[in-house]
Amino acid sequence: MADKEIIHTSGGDGGAGIGMVVGLLLAAVIVVGGLFVFFNGGFDRTASGPSVTIKAPSTTGSGGGTSK
Numbered sequence: 001m002a003d004k005e006i007i008h009t010s011g012g013d014g015g016a017g018i019g020m021v022v023g024l025l026l027a028a029v030i031v032v033g034g035l036f037v038f039f040n041g042g043f044d045r046t047a048s049g050p051s052v053t054i055k056a057p058s059t060t061g062s063g064g065g066t067s068k
Helices: 013-039
Strands: none
Touching: none
């Protein structure tokens, strides 16, 4: 009678599947977070500084005219 060879396989594919799922979830969280920050004004895209008011000098009154 011939001997039978028994091959034992391990279930090592489960770790790769879990890693792929975790990677996809992480990528989705990063994309959604980036869109949330982008559309809610998290970045100051206008680059507006502090409000500055410039008061022009008055043209009426004494002086300021040309002399002959």
